[in-house]
Amino acid sequence: MDFTPTEDRAMLKDMLRRVLTENTDHEKRRALLASGAPFDAALWAQLAELGILGALFPEDQGGFGGAGFDIALVFEELGRAGGIEPVLSSAILGGGLVAQLGRADQQALVAEVIAGETRLAFAHAEPGTRYDLADVSLALGPDMTLSGTKTHVLGGAEAQMLVVSVRESGAAGDTDGLSLILVPTDAPGLTVTRHVTVDGFSAATVTFDSVAVDEEARLGTAGTAYDVIEEVFARATLAVSAEALGAMESAKEMTITYLKERQQFGRAIGKFQALQHRMADVLIEVEQARSAVVNLAGHLDAPRALRERHVSATKNLIGRVGALVAEEAVQLHGGIGMTDEYALSHFVRRIVMIDHLFGDVDHHLERFIQLGLEAA
Amino acid sequence: MDLSYTAEQEAFRAEVRSFLANNLPKRLSEKVRLGKRLTKSEMEEWHALLNAQGWLAPNWPAAYGGAEWDAVQRQIFEEEACLAYAPRVVPFGLMMLAPVLLAFGSEEQKRHYLPRILSGEDWWCQGYSEPGAGSDLASLKTRAVREGDHYVVNGQKTWTTLGQHANWIFCLVRTGTEGKPQEGISFLLIDMATPGVTVRPITLIDGEAEVNEVFFDNVRVPVANLVGEENKGWTYAKYLLTHERTNIAGVGFSNAALATLKQVAASTMSGGKPLAQNPHFAARMAQVEIDLMAMRTTNLRVVSAAAKGQAPGAESSMLKIKGTQIRQELTSLLRRATGPDAMPFLPDYLEGGDNQTLDLPEHAPAAAPSYFNMRKLSIFGGSNEIQRGIITKAILEL
Numbered sequence: 001m002d003f004t005p006t007e008d009r010a011m012l013k014d015m016l017r018r019v020l021t022e023n024t025d026h027e028k029r030r031a032l033l034a035s036g037a038p039f040d041a042a043l044w045a046q047l048a049e050l051g052i053l054g055a056l057f058p059e060d061q062g063g064f065g066g067a068g069f070d071i072a073l074v075f076e077e078l079g080r081a082g083g084i085e086p087v088l089s090s091a092i093l094g095g096g097l098v099a100q101l102g103r104a105d106q107q108a109l110v111a112e113v114i115a116g117e118t119r120l121a122f123a124h125a126e127p128g129t130r131y132d133l134a135d136v137s138l139a140l141g142p143d144m145t146l147s148g149t150k151t152h153v154l155g156g157a158e159a160q161m162l163v164v165s166v167r168e169s170g171a172a173g174d175t176d177g178l179s180l181i182l183v184p185t186d187a188p189g190l191t192v193t194r195h196v197t198v199d200g201f202s203a204a205t206v207t208f209d210s211v212a213v214d215e216e217a218r219l220g221t222a223g224t225a226y227d228v229i230e231e232v233f234a235r236a237t238l239a240v241s242a243e244a245l246g247a248m249e250s251a252k253e254m255t256i257t258y259l260k261e262r263q264q265f266g267r268a269i270g271k272f273q274a275l276q277h278r279m280a281d282v283l284i285e286v287e288q289a290r291s292a293v294v295n296l297a298g299h300l301d302a303p304r305a306l307r308e309r310h311v312s313a314t315k316n317l318i319g320r321v322g323a324l325v326a327e328e329a330v331q332l333h334g335g336i337g338m339t340d341e342y343a344l345s346h347f348v349r350r351i352v353m354i355d356h357l358f359g360d361v362d363h364h365l366e367r368f369i370q371l372g373l374e375a376a
Numbered sequence: 377m378d379l380s381y382t383a384e385q386e387a388f389r390a391e392v393r394s395f396l397a398n399n400l401p402k403r404l405s406e407k408v409r410l411g412k413r414l415t416k417s418e419m420e421e422w423h424a425l426l427n428a429q430g431w432l433a434p435n436w437p438a439a440y441g442g443a444e445w446d447a448v449q450r451q452i453f454e455e456e457a458c459l460a461y462a463p464r465v466v467p468f469g470l471m472m473l474a475p476v477l478l479a480f481g482s483e484e485q486k487r488h489y490l491p492r493i494l495s496g497e498d499w500w501c502q503g504y505s506e507p508g509a510g511s512d513l514a515s516l517k518t519r520a521v522r523e524g525d526h527y528v529v530n531g532q533k534t535w536t537t538l539g540q541h542a543n544w545i546f547c548l549v550r551t552g553t554e555g556k557p558q559e560g561i562s563f564l565l566i567d568m569a570t571p572g573v574t575v576r577p578i579t580l581i582d583g584e585a586e587v588n589e590v591f592f593d594n595v596r597v598p599v600a601n602l603v604g605e606e607n608k609g610w611t612y613a614k615y616l617l618t619h620e621r622t623n624i625a626g627v628g629f630s631n632a633a634l635a636t637l638k639q640v641a642a643s644t645m646s647g648g649k650p651l652a653q654n655p656h657f658a659a660r661m662a663q664v665e666i667d668l669m670a671m672r673t674t675n676l677r678v679v680s681a682a683a684k685g686q687a688p689g690a691e692s693s694m695l696k697i698k699g700t701q702i703r704q705e706l707t708s709l710l711r712r713a714t715g716p717d718a719m720p721f722l723p724d725y726l727e728g729g730d731n732q733t734l735d736l737p738e739h740a741p742a743a744a745p746s747y748f749n750m751r752k753l754s755i756f757g758g759s760n761e762i763q764r765g766i767i768t769k770a771i772l773e774l
Contacts, residue, residue, distance in 0.1 A: 001381055003680055003681070004377070256772055259772075260773075276765070283767060284698050287694060291672075294377070294677075297377070298377070317667070317670055
């Protein structure tokens, strides 16, 4: 048992933190978003050049990492800095699916993703499907065309290529019958409508109007994609959990600093016991969140039942602790914590909105119970 | 980062498991499993079995008969012992007095007292709290006045756990009134057979007399029974708070309590289906299980740092708060799971009798008393509010 990072990971972490500290801050992010840019293109290029995207893939997929602890460290730093670059959407989701299922010729895309040259996105959710991974209706029939809508496609408007989940047999909710298809975003009949999320990320709604695809565009065997989707969502859950942890660390540090500096009633507000004890509870819960991230990172390659038990345990705890940290950080700051101009707002929005990605507190509590009953 | 145990640690776990399977009397583990109260001789029986194996004093140096386990080994033993429903080791002499003697006692004191703790010849209890000194321990008033070769002790201690079984008590006493309250406190060892010592039991909310008041009326204590220097007792008492608290999270207890709870929830029918499938109950049970999964890792993170020689400081305050919240929630859920069967008060059963006349599930009689007893967790050893104060100063630096 060893909770210290390897030397390589410690170096990667230091480097990433330095680069992000030098290149991201709240002012810059606000200016960027105000300009309509989806993310910092120069920073994106730098992350690729420094191998940050490569760290998310194992060696046999062209990377140099890819373990749970690699994902956790990269995303904790992204969360700590408040980065909005499409690392999750292009590398973990799109890149992860292609790397797992792609033929040799399709694998070339992974190298382009790692180099930051091509961006992928995963078009999966559909209107009203919430968090059920198998609730896919977009049909691919014998005529090999797609008509329908995919929603909440993270990084969809900045991607050159989409991985689209489609149903080749069965009904919405069936785990059998799902396939993944590569579709270029400039395909005739495909419309990408961009929107910005509450926490400043770029997402899109994608509509398909008789979009023609061919057999060669399928990733893996027809109708068997569900297990890989679930596995990639486990990796994505770890990524956003670690990102939330990093954002919580930043929110926590800002709040501690504020408690020391802010004077009211003739003293620093951190001298008031009512606030001290709330802050102490935040500290304890952030350590629990860190343990939850460690647990999932350490079980990412475990057999499915054990891995998914940790997916739901971790995401549930991260959601609960995240809400506590976000709400307490705002409350302990008072009015200033409510302002967009103050950097805390970004971390708080990100922490809270992460609960809406890949299943929230309630979804994963119910799922944890279900997995327990199945195991018994 | 590596969450797995080393081969040596796994081998140690196997050794502990096999020892427990072969040596822990079913008589004792059944009482522990059912939440029944152990007699003094039953506790001594378990101590003697551990001592014969050389495992009674896990944290002592080998020179004094200790096992010299590191923090991870201690954690492994704790987990296995709890899952096997072994009696808990009475900590006062072994875990609380001994580390102070080892660090600050004279060679003579170590040679005299330590072997007697292992052999069971001495049963120690702790004389810290007083009626007017709870969380504010430094305000204690029990006085020790030097008269020649003796201290004359007058005052009262309270909440003295298992003091009814003890023949010795280690006390914090006031020897000075100069300076800050912490500066006039000494650490004194008192033979409870000395004239003027009176022990009176306090029956608690769960119906058990686990704790006592101890009165001192002109009790003459040889000066040789002073540990370390006069007026330095506060430093010695505080030393314990940061050095011997790796088990403070109570992960082993919670693992065992969760196992019992799951079993009860699966076998108790409610509205035609197992309670484990009641969505509200299942949600509360799942949430505490998820908290415990994270807590195990939080604890191991602190424990593995401690095994590398980093003394846990305020981290033990975090472990204490979270650990006690989880343990209290688990006893609360077990009480609720027991339903109306939790209501009969059966002290005779808890002392070792049976409950056949009432036809209750075996876990029922202890469910409510255990819940009430466990309220103590967030009060003793520095209340959880005191722990938040420690976190505020030591980690948050507010």
